Amino acid sequence: MEATGTTPGVDWPIQDVARMAGTTSRTLRHYDDVGLLKPSRVGSNGYRYYDAAALLQLQRILLLRDLGLGLPAIAGVFSHETDAVKALSRHLDWLRQEQERLARQVLSVRQTIETVKGGGELMAENMFDGFDHTQYKDEVEERWGKEAYAKGDTWWRGMGPAEKQEWKSRAEKLASDWTAASESGLAADSPEAQDLAQRHVEWLTSIPGTPASEAGGDIKGYVVGLGEMYVADPRFAANYGGESGAGFVRDALRAYAERNL
Numbered sequence: 001m002e003a004t005g006t007t008p009g010v011d012w013p014i015q016d017v018a019r020m021a022g023t024t025s026r027t028l029r030h031y032d033d034v035g036l037l038k039p040s041r042v043g044s045n046g047y048r049y050y051d052a053a054a055l056l057q058l059q060r061i062l063l064l065r066d067l068g069l070g071l072p073a074i075a076g077v078f079s080h081e082t083d084a085v086k087a088l089s090r091h092l093d094w095l096r097q098e099q100e101r102l103a104r105q106v107l108s109v110r111q112t113i114e115t116v117k118g119g120g121e122l123m124a125e126n127m128f129d130g131f132d133h134t135q136y137k138d139e140v141e142e143r144w145g146k147e148a149y150a151k152g153d154t155w156w157r158g159m160g161p162a163e164k165q166e167w168k169s170r171a172e173k174l175a176s177d178w179t180a181a182s183e184s185g186l187a188a189d190s191p192e193a194q195d196l197a198q199r200h201v202e203w204l205t206s207i208p209g210t211p212a213s214e215a216g217g218d219i220k221g222y223v224v225g226l227g228e229m230y231v232a233d234p235r236f237a238a239n240y241g242g243e244s245g246a247g248f249v250r251d252a253l254r255a256y257a258e259r260n261l
Helices: 014-021 025-033 052-066 071-080 084-117 137-144 146-157 161-183 191-205 219-232 234-240 243-260
Strands: 048-050
Touching: 014 025, 014 048, 014 052, 025 048, 025 052, 048 052, 052 071, 052 084, 071 161, 071 243, 084 234, 161 191, 161 234, 161 243, 191 219, 191 243, 219 234, 219 243, 234 243
Parallel strands: none
Antiparallel strands: none
16 A cells, blocks of 8 residues: 555555665564564565554654664664654754754855856855864853863864774764663663763863863863753764663763762
8 A cells, every 4th residue: 555644544565665765675674673663564465564653663763873873772762762752853953953054064065166166266264164073163162162162173183084083983982882881771870880981081081172171170060061961962862872871871970970070
């Protein structure tokens, strides 16, 4: 049965769902195998069919995949975030922010093309608007001052490719370990979680310009504040498996800060 709306009682065969979602039937069957997306029914011929609720679940899966989450992390998000509308609202906020950033990139590149074709002079300050390396500039300056951003930006630009990759790998490993700890059911004040919190603070102190790296800076307030931001901002929460995982990180960092900072 093929339809274009999400009318109650209507379902779609797996081939149509794969086509509409820009994926493959094999991928959808794999999502079923790992328990992420069950078909609403299986026909006598063995074909899988998906109703409106299943399509909603698939949309959430694809959005989380776009955020870089693996399937185990997505399963963890679903187990803690049962309110689909609330979760999708957070995704929508993030998508709008990305839409604005991409629009600035499009304008920047278009202006560069037009300037080069016309033989004009390129304006460096206009060429990189919307690119990732400055996406948090305003937020950093608002929270911790322009000097903090300038120091961090200078530090990052001064790294070679290998150094940047090493730092990114360290950050990714830390995020992965946080997600695994959250999904394992550990308490935020457990020794394992507190070891992660210590690693996290040590990682923060390695970034020039932050209160965590400055002598006499408000390290405790900075660490606690970051934990709250991880939960409030879906861009950060995605690094830890979603809002629930970010809440685990926040609670563990707060416990560590109260004891040690």
